[in-house]
Amino acid sequence: MKRKLSPSIGFILLLFLNTGVSGQSPPGKPKIVRCHSPEKEMLACWWKPGSDGGLLTSYTLLYSKEGEGQTYECPDYTSAGPSSCYFNKKHINSWTTYIITVKAINEMGSSISEPHYVEAASIGKPEKKKSNKVVMLNFISFSPGQPPGKPELIKCRSPEKETFSCWWKPVSDGGLPTNYTLFYNNEGEESFYECPDYTTAGPNSCYFDKKHTSLWTIYNITIKATNEMGSNISEPHYVDVTYIVQPNPPVNLSLALNKHTDGKLYLLMNWSSPPLADVRSGWLTLEYELRLKPEEGEEWETIFVGQRTKYKVFSLIPGEKYIAQVRCKSDHGEWSKWSSESYIHLPKEFRLKDMMVWVFVAVLSSVICLIMIWMMGLKGINMVACILPPVPGPKIKGLDAHLLEAGKNEELLSALGCQGFPPTSDCEDLLVEFLEIDDSEDQQLMPNHEKGHPNKNLKSGNKETDSDSGRGSCDSPSLLLEKCKESRIPPAEFQTPDFSETQVKAAGKSSQETQNRDPELKLPDFNSDGVKSSTWPGTQLASSQIPKGSYHNIVEVCKVAFSAMNVNVSAIRMGNEEKHPSKYSKNIETICEGEMTQRRKGESFHSKAKADQALQWLLPNEKSPFLSDKPMDYVEIHKVNQNGALAVLPKQKENSDKTEIYPIPGTTKEYAKVTRVVDNNVLVLMPESRVQGMPVFQEPPKESAQSLHQSQAEKNMSYCLTAPSEFRLQTGGLEYMDPNSFMCSFK
Amino acid sequence: RRSASLSPSVSAGSACLLLWLCLLGKPPGLGGSLCTRGDSGCPPLSVADLFDRVIQHSDRLHRLSAKKYFLPSGNELAKSARRCHTSRMLTPNGKEYAQTIPREELTYVILRLLQAWKEPLSHFDQSTVHHQDLSDDSLSKAKEISNMVHELKTGVEKVTEKMQSMGIISNSLNGMGSSEAAGLSISNEANLMSNYEFIHCFRRDSNKVQSYLKILKCRIMPGNSC
Numbered sequence: 014m015k016r017k018l019s020p021s022i023g024f025i026l027l028l029f030l031n032t033g034v035s036g037q038s039p040p041g042k043p044k045i046v047r048c049h050s051p052e053k054e055m056l057a058c059w060w061k062p063g064s065d066g067g068l069l070t071s072y073t074l075l076y077s078k079e080g081e082g083q084t085y086e087c088p089d090y091t092s093a094g095p096s097s098c099y100f101n102k103k104h105i106n107s108w109t110t111y112i113i114t115v116k117a118i119n120e121m122g123s124s125i126s127e128p129h130y131v132e133a134a135s136i137g138k139p140e141k142k143k144s145n146k147v148v149m150l151n152f153i154s155f156s157p158g159q160p161p162g163k164p165e166l167i168k169c170r171s172p173e174k175e176t177f178s179c180w181w182k183p184v185s186d187g188g189l190p191t192n193y194t195l196f197y198n199n200e201g202e203e204s205f206y207e208c209p210d211y212t213t214a215g216p217n218s219c220y221f222d223k224k225h226t227s228l229w230t231i232y233n234i235t236i237k238a239t240n241e242m243g244s245n246i247s248e249p250h251y252v253d254v255t256y257i258v259q260p261n262p263p264v265n266l267s268l269a270l271n272k273h274t275d276g277k278l279y280l281l282m283n284w285s286s287p288p289l290a291d292v293r294s295g296w297l298t299l300e301y302e303l304r305l306k307p308e309e310g311e312e313w314e315t316i317f318v319g320q321r322t323k324y325k326v327f328s329l330i331p332g333e334k335y336i337a338q339v340r341c342k343s344d345h346g347e348w349s350k351w352s353s354e355s356y357i358h359l360p361k362e363f364r365l366k367d368m369m370v371w372v373f374v375a376v377l378s379s380v381i382c383l384i385m386i387w388m389m390g391l392k393g394i395n396m397v398a399c400i401l402p403p404v405p406g407p408k409i410k411g412l413d414a415h416l417l418e419a420g421k422n423e424e425l426l427s428a429l430g431c432q433g434f435p436p437t438s439d440c441e442d443l444l445v446e447f448l449e450i451d452d453s454e455d456q457q458l459m460p461n462h463e464k465g466h467p468n469k470n471l472k473s474g475n476k477e478t479d480s481d482s483g484r485g486s487c488d489s490p491s492l493l494l495e496k497c498k499e500s501r502i503p504p505a506e507f508q509t510p511d512f513s514e515t516q517v518k519a520a521g522k523s524s525q526e527t528q529n530r531d532p533e534l535k536l537p538d539f540n541s542d543g544v545k546s547s548t549w550p551g552t553q554l555a556s557s558q559i560p561k562g563s564y565h566n567i568v569e570v571c572k573v574a575f576s577a578m579n580v581n582v583s584a585i586r587m588g589n590e591e592k593h594p595s596k597y598s599k600n601i602e603t604i605c606e607g608e609m610t611q612r613r614k615g616e617s618f619h620s621k622a623k624a625d626q627a628l629q630w631l632l633p634n635e636k637s638p639f640l641s642d643k644p645m646d647y648v649e650i651h652k653v654n655q656n657g658a659l660a661v662l663p664k665q666k667e668n669s670d671k672t673e674i675y676p677i678p679g680t681t682k683e684y685a686k687v688t689r690v691v692d693n694n695v696l697v698l699m700p701e702s703r704v705q706g707m708p709v710f711q712e713p714p715k716e717s718a719q720s721l722h723q724s725q726a727e728k729n730m731s732y733c734l735t736a737p738s739e740f741r742l743q744t745g746g747l748e749y750m751d752p753n754s755f756m757c758s759f760k
Numbered sequence: 761r762r763s764a765s766l767s768p769s770v771s772a773g774s775a776c777l778l779l780w781l782c783l784l785g786k787p788p789g790l791g792g793s794l795c796t797r798g799d800s801g802c803p804p805l806s807v808a809d810l811f812d813r814v815i816q817h818s819d820r821l822h823r824l825s826a827k828k829y830f831l832p833s834g835n836e837l838a839k840s841a842r843r844c845h846t847s848r849m850l851t852p853n854g855k856e857y858a859q860t861i862p863r864e865e866l867t868y869v870i871l872r873l874l875q876a877w878k879e880p881l882s883h884f885d886q887s888t889v890h891h892q893d894l895s896d897d898s899l900s901k902a903k904e905i906s907n908m909v910h911e912l913k914t915g916v917e918k919v920t921e922k923m924q925s926m927g928i929i930s931n932s933l934n935g936m937g938s939s940e941a942a943g944l945s946i947s948n949e950a951n952l953m954s955n956y957e958f959i960h961c962f963r964r965d966s967n968k969v970q971s972y973l974k975i976l977k978c979r980i981m982p983g984n985s986c
Binding site: 174175201223226227228229230253255291292293294295296298320344345 | 819822826843847851853854855856858859964967968970971974975977978979982985986
């Protein structure tokens, strides 16, 4: 900012005029002496004041950037000294020319100096070219410097009470290189000496070696800072070496783990005094202090050790990593710095006690597991079944397998709602046909299959009670067998009364549900044995072959019947039992064999059969001796089909415990009531209530002969309904007929 | 309370005396019974043990004198300390000097120092009326210090005699006589000192005694704790 000369001159003249009378005048024009950059991006300017005109004058430094109109005031009037202005990089930050002026103001007026131009580019930039530098220097710094500030002694220290050093703080040098000198004066002496060594202890320091150190004397130390402009002396500092001892930190801190006599681990810490300190001669007496902490810890644990150089630490956490440090102090001096850190990693304690606890827990849990598994095994709980429940097999709604097992076939079958039981087939017709009451047809039971004596003989013992030859023949199971075995009797043939058919039908009664049972049965193919298949129309014994002529094959017979009987049952009870048909056949074999062999032993064959109540085994010919003993067997009519065929059951009503139901000969009779006559030759019978007969026949067998009854009762599954060649009319009424009279049963 | 605090010093001094008596007069070896005055059977104390006791005593003495409340800040004191009455005594002012001068000389210096302070301390006690700027605590401490100095001096004398008897140091010294004389002459100047100067000087001298004793001990018996 340039001012016009004329107005300023005029102004000054006026001022002079004004002051001419009073002796006071406005201030003289100040002059900017020098601008210098002591450090990078910093600037200091000094001015020389003009005359103050006899009044208190204040100075203001104003600066502006070239090209801009805005004027700023000096930010710092003090840092660089009197009559100075100090800019830091906050203010000098753009690469333009700065124009600086100083304004002097007093009560009378003010005056402004000539502007001073400063190139910002020249500030702080390292001078690359010497010529430039010269130029710059000429341009910027051409004014004399400032006397230095007052130095100050920071501290004096002796590491071993034999030497010592002093450090001072450097001062602002006002732009000029400053020299420092240290002077000391011994107590009692007059002269001052200069510091013998300025370098050993570092910058701004003085080192007194042994020669220059005397204990128990007070040093008077001063520092003098000198530069071109002047010098400055610090305040005196009094030092007695005895009391400024600060040793170096101890060295060789070693940590070692040792075992105490009682087995405990402890940490042994060992260190040595700093190398310079002369403890051996007793000159220095050092006291030590330790500090410890775990690596992750926050607070140090400080332990005062005294004059020893080793220490035992007991209370440490195993498995932790510890840091340790040590420091020392002379008797009356100051503590040294902490030594460098030493580490130690404590091993994890393998305490036997802990391991024992874990071992005990493991053993206990394994024992408990074993016990649980054993108990589950004992109880037969199938864990696999619990976890993965088996897929339920087909279950017929309403059909209770237990009922079937128990022998309550009526309920069972009624639940099934099966109208087809006995299966509605030609067999029914045949059955019905068998009901033809015809005296002439004594032998009608086995019209075509008469074998003669053998059969009759077989059956001779069966139902002697009735003394009905026809019945006897009918009763002879062998007859039926004979018939059935002889040939494959087509259904048509069975239109005629055929015991075998009935028998077969009865035999297969229990397995009635479907007419296709061939696939279900897995019996051996008796056909291969030459056994005539009882080609009962595919129903009961569809695949079960009635052994033809070989009564020897009792087992097979048994099997046949059993399996025929059981098949359905098993079909029903698939879900409950886990027996496979193959198993079943085995069982049948077993049972049959067993029955054969143990008949006399009184073994309860009954119990073995599952659906024994419904069974009447085809008795083999071996049974003939027993058959003779057999009393008249009553049958109960189980069902009557639409054709009027009767399905009869031997009088064995089931018991839950499969008690042997054997008919007591002659004691009671099952009576059937004739409901109607069909076709003039068919009697439709309606069974009487069975209750009366039930309990009697459910007496558990207790005698040796029971086996006979059992076997007979159980095995007599087949029924033979024939046209009663002989029937006895009960005295009770015409409507009652003794079913036995027209019944043919296999014995 | 004074007697309680002084009892260690008393016991130390008396122990030294007793031991000296034991060593000189009576042969040892009559069992481990307690040592009483004039009794035989005191176990002989080695010079090292004697030294240790003396050194401990001097340590205590110095600590007592260096208490903060007892002294002004260092710089003020330094400013005010013109001269101690013992400043003119020629004492080794460095480790090398202390290690090189003869043992007898060192012992003598110690004794002289202690002797030099005997008088001023007793005078300090007597002239407490004039020293109003000192607290009561300081006064009591001063009395304690005085007693301790006395005991310490006795102890050092004992050690010296023991050493002389053992031939560790020669008998060429004039002994206590000269120290006494030197001490007396110096102590007169002590009255000119101000309180703070007095204390400061004493503190310094007790430090000297302590250091010299340690050096002496390790010179005579290098080894453990040296």
